[in-house]
Amino acid sequence: MNATANVSDVLNLDGLLSPGELELRGTVRAFVDGRIRPNIAQWYEKAHFPVELVREMGALGLLGMHLDGYGCPGRSAVEYGIAAMELEAGDSGLRTFVSVQGSLSMSAIHKWGSEEQKNRYLPGMAKGEIIGCFGLTEPTAGSDPSNMATVARRDGDGWVLTGAKRWIGLASIAHVAVIWARADDGVRGFLVPTDTPGFTATPIEPKLSMRASIQCEINLDGVRLPADALLPGAKGLRGPFSCLNEARYGIIWGAMGAARDSYEAALAYSLERLQFDKPLAAYQITQQKLVNMLLEIQKGTLLAIHTGRMKDAGTLEPVQISVGKLNNCREAIKICRDARAILGGNGITLDYSPLRHANNLESVRTYEGTDEVHTLILGSHITGIPAFR
Incomplete structure (x- = not known):
């Protein structure tokens, strides 16, 4: 590992990814750096969704990327997760678009639709021509x-x-x-x-x-x-829940993208910002915050990789998705808030990403199952006693 990699990947988790997975990450990261980062503060402030990016995402193979056939990219679960992480490092709203389009809408048609429905919608949705x-x-x-x-x-x-x-x-x-x-x-x-x-x-x-x-x-x-x-294959709540699990899986990765971006913003700021004649990063309390952030990002990313490998192997259970969704959202929002604290007053401006990420994560931790719902899912699994009512 080089020194730069150590900053965000002290455990060399990149070593768990294949050359093809790393190449995909580089492609999506370049898209985020070129098309999202320069504009996201303005889009966020103006409450604007950049619909012009939809077909670009389709051309990159980001829409329905984990689905096979019907013009879909047919990528692995881990590759989809990597893309979700990089997109959410840009902004949760852009990752959410990919999730709604691919993990929810396209998955519903792919899992439960007729052949006629699949052929009518999925190729255009994969290209971003149909939303x-x-x-x-x-x-x-x-x-x-x-x-x-x-x-x-x-x-x-x-x-x-x-x-x-x-x-x-x-x-x-x-x-x-x-x-x-x-x-x-x-x-x-x-x-x-x-x-x-x-x-x-x-x-x-x-x-x-x-x-x-x-x-x-x-x-x-x-x-x-x-x-x-009518979607002929779906009857009962199993239909929508199967799609929700696809979206929840992507969140496991995405939340860590927001956390990583916030950590890196706080680290860079703390190395440059002088207080009492030395950088913020030279103070023990600041270093403790940075270390705690890094530990949780590394653990959460490792959890995401392991979950993705299980998904690709066909062994992933819904309760295991709840582990990742609950843990990574909960830790990510704390990381973003701690990163904002390091930024001080400057952290409440859109010049920096952590508070924007923290605000977005309030939605991410709520949709596709709140913290409380996933806690109850895990509690039922542990005790054998459903406590939803």
Whole structure:
């Protein structure tokens, strides 16, 4: 290892990655450095999602990258995780786009759609020509989707959807929405073109987090769909939960990208900022903060790599995803806050990334299962006693 690598990778975790994985990381990192970092402060301040990057991400093979066939890149779980880490080092909002498009919308079609649906949507979605969204969460059903109020009733050969969804990423710019609704035979998934009469998506504003991203409220006012809008393979909550686990997996990696970027910003600042005639980095308290950050980033990254290898081997269980999502989000947000503290007053400006990352992570630790939900999942696994109610 060289001295530069030691700063962020004292355990040489890069040695656990293949040459191909390191090459992919370099490609995505260059994209982040060239297209996201120079602009993200302005995008965040103006609450602007750079839709112009969507097709560029498609051209890089970042959309549905872990899916096979139908024009999808067919990369490994570890490669997808590496990309998520680098994107979130730029901004959580940009990583979230890739997650909503690939891990949620495209995964739902890939896992549960008909061949006709897969061929109709997936190639265009992989290129970024078609944007998707994933409508599960509702105004009164966030952590408990079993109580969803959106209903789908049969109407001749077709369906009519009525209800509302909330906190749905990309909905106002999406071309197709994966909507989950309660039918007579249980929860079912539907592909809803967003220009269908009765479908309305309204961005949620103003926000203090995920400002360079789009989250919406969806209203479904008697949305009429043909029979072939139904995802035939999905019945019950297993359908949406399988997609949520794909997104949760990406967060394990992404959160460590935000943490690493914040640590590196604080380290660089502490080496240059003089207080009482010497650099901040020369003080014991500052070094303790930096060491604690580095330890958790190294452990969290190792957890992400191990989880990814299990996923690629087909042995990863949902409870193991909860370990990573809970731990890495919880530690990442603390790292970002401690990094902001090292930056002092300058840290509250958009000249530096840690507070922006910390604000974004308030959303990341909430969506795809809150800290409390993942704690209960693990508690149930440990004790054999579900404590959700």
